Amino acid sequence: MKIKYILPALVLIINVACKGQEQTNQKPPNIVWIVSEDNSKHYLKLFDKNGIETPNIEALAKHGVQFNRVFSNAPVCSVARSTIISGCYAPRTGAQFHRRTELVPMPDSLRMFPAYLRDAGYYTVNNSKEDYNFEKSDKVWNESSSKGTWKNRQQDQPFFYVHNIGTTHESRLHFPESDMKDAPTTANIDEYTVQPNHPDTELFRYTNARYRDKMVEMDNQLGEVVKALEADGQLENTFIFYYGDHGGVLPGSKGYLYETGLHVPMVVRIPENYKDIIDLKIGSQTDRFVSFIDLAPTVLNLAGVQVPGQIDGKPVFGNGVDVKKLDKENVAYGYADRFDEKYDMVRSVRKGKYKYIRSYNPYNFDGLMNNYRYQQAAYREWKEMYEDGKLNELQSAFFKSRAPEMLFDVENDPYETINLANDSNFGTTLKEMRGLLNEWVSGMPDLSFYPEFYLVQNAFDNPVEFGRAHKKDIKNYIKTANLMLQDTAIAQTELKKQLRSTDPWQRYWALIVCSSFGDKVNALTPVIKEIAKNDKEGINRVKAAEFLGLTKAANPAPAMLEALYTAQYETEALLILNSIVLLNSSNYGYKFSIEENKINPDFRTEKSEVTRRLEFLNTQVH
Structure with a gap:
């Protein structure tokens, strides 16, 4: 072993010993992640009776632990992966938007967690998807490419290896309907139940079966990675994690905070040489709650590396964990904001x-x-x-x-x-759950209580510090947003006050709450009409017009189009277009004659989300 690896390895061994880890092998364990894209636990028979058999994953479970309660914190790739690599909730770090318009720095001098493994002597490899919303550091991975392999490490050097499988990605279901005749599935289309909220049609049954075929293909690819570890003599020195990077991708799954978007499969194979360092028995199942914020600290803990205090998650197994406390902490949080051109919160x-x-x-x-x-x-x-x-x-x-x-x-x-x-x-139960969520969003604090375009311009140099400095303001916005949960008469009095606030984002949230009430707060229509004409913030004029359109009090088009043509930022224009698409939908049917030449040309590049929205609107005829 080269000198530069001896010292980190010695430090790591000392750290492990100091933590009281009783290992039969002095060398720290290898850790491998095999990650399948876009599949919730619902597709695997190991986890769900409506799933298909995946023998290689099932073999991992027989020599490991099946985790039945594992949750992505976000139902889309970049936000989920940003959560994993940082161990932090994305809405407090500015990493909550997909696709990102701007990278944000890692919070509070925190580093992407493989960097700590690398410092401790590990060889870190990613093969090959990253998709982080954070600024990249060149000290995270020894290798990050489609050719990345643990085999390039120094002799006896421990490794952390991530293997991404794209076979189950959403794009694999972008097939022509003619495939129902031309490309029959191996899985029996009548064997899998269509979700109750889906229409039970030939196309939905075929789509269900076709995606389960992809599960089998993915399982075979996972098996090849396990075989390579075994052939290399590393199987019993290596913790192998298999998990899905978030849910999906049948309709209403990926991109949504339902269980089909968040609840993912996870199995951890436990190597014989390290089975004594965790509390879970080989061949067992556990209902212990695991969130994606917990993956980084769990790996660091297994490696004997100190978990940075800035991380939101905690180790869920390994040396030093409080098992009784873990088994009582049965809570997981989720978030969904803008995904591509579609806004929501x-x-x-x-x-x-x-x-x-x-x-x-x-x-x-x-x-x-x-x-x-x-x-x-x-x-x-x-x-x-x-x-x-x-x-x-x-x-x-x-x-x-x-x-x-x-x-x-x-x-x-x-x-x-x-x-x-x-x-x-x-x-x-409702009161308890509401309280948990309010405590969480205010405690982070959740930056999405500001519009994205405002965050990009004012917060993204240091999102976490911005959140600290504006924590009181965010709590006030949360309080205003929660007026939509109050009795209408009680809420209306406070809304009238907030609609005249000098804080533009109090007005913004008061308008959103008014739209949630709709006709029930028609008494506020005169002041909202005034905002639609005169508010200094273009987005507030839009939100006022949105209320007027939803309640049929006025045509929303003039105010919305004027704000669109004067928008200063691309994500501001995109947020306005979201309201236009909503009111243009078949549910409302308003017409918008958009003069594209009046929109800032910088927003209308070939691949921009604004262009995508405009292309869609150009196809709509009511």
Whole structure:
């Protein structure tokens, strides 16, 4: 071993010993992650009776632990992966938007966690997807490419290796409908139940089966990685994690905070030479809650590396964990903001068997156009059937405004179809879950209570510090946003006050709350009309016009188009276009004659999200 690896390895061994880790092997363990893209636990029979057999993953479980309660904190790639690499909640670090318009720095001098492993003597390899919303450092990976391999390390050097499998990515379901005849599935299309909120059509059954074929293909690729470790003599020196990077991708999964978007499979194979350093038995299952913020500290803990205090997560197994405390901490949080050109703001908390979803823009219905989603034929069919009146109430919910609060018993209602928020029998549970979420968003604090374009211009040099400096303001915005949960009469008095606030973002949230109430706060229409004409913030004029359009009090087009033509920032224009697409949808049917030459040409580049929105709007005829 070269000298430069001897000292870090000695330091690592001393750290491990000091932590009381009783290992049969002095060398720290290798750690391998095998990550499949875009699949929730619902597709694997190991986790769900409606899934398909995956023998290689099942073999890992037989010599390891099956984790039944693992949750991505975000239901989309870059935000989920930014959470993993930092160990931090994305809405407090500025990493919550997909696709990013600007990279943000890592918070508080924190480094991407593989850098700490590398400092400790590990050879760190990523093969090959990164997709982080953070500024990149060249000291994180020894290798990061499609050719990356642990075999390039020094002799006896421990390694951390990430192997990404794209076989199950959403794009694999972007097939022509003719494939139903031309490309039969190996999986039996009649063997898998269509979700209750989906139409039970030939296309949905075919899509279900085709995606399960991808699970099998992915499983075979995972098996090849395991075989390579075994052939290299490293199998019993290596912890192998398999997990999905978030949920998806049947309609309403990826991009949404339902269980199909967040609840992922995870299995950890435990090597014989290190089985004594964790509390879980080989061949067992656990319902211990694991969030993606916990993956980094868990790996650092296994490696004997001190977990930085800036990380939000905690080790969920390994030396020194408080097992009794872990088994009681059955809470996981989720977040969804802008995904591509589609804006929304939704937060969730799951505790035990209950799931609480808080929609801060509840009128932004789930099925609002997102170009990438609708490249999937099943999405298009679902939308067409809704517009043709061929769906039942449950299947139609995706295309209608949501309740601001939703509460589900996910053990008895796994596809979150029955909202218990208004059931008096669950009043205590609702209050508890609401309190957990409010404490979380205010404690971070959650930067999304400012519009994205404002954050880009004012916060992205140091998002975490911006959040600290504006924590009191954010708490006030949360308080205003929560008026939509109050009795209308009580809320209306406070809304009238906030609509005249000198703080533009208090006005912004008061307008959003008014739109959530709709006709119930028609008494506020005169002051909202005044805002639509005169507010200094263009986005507030838009939000006022949005209320007027939703309540049919006035045509929203003039105010929205004027704000679009004078927008100073691309994400400001994109947020305005989101409101235009909403009101242009079949639910409302307003027409917008957009003069594209009046929009800042810098926003209309070939690949911009603004261009994507404009292309869609140009196809709409009502």
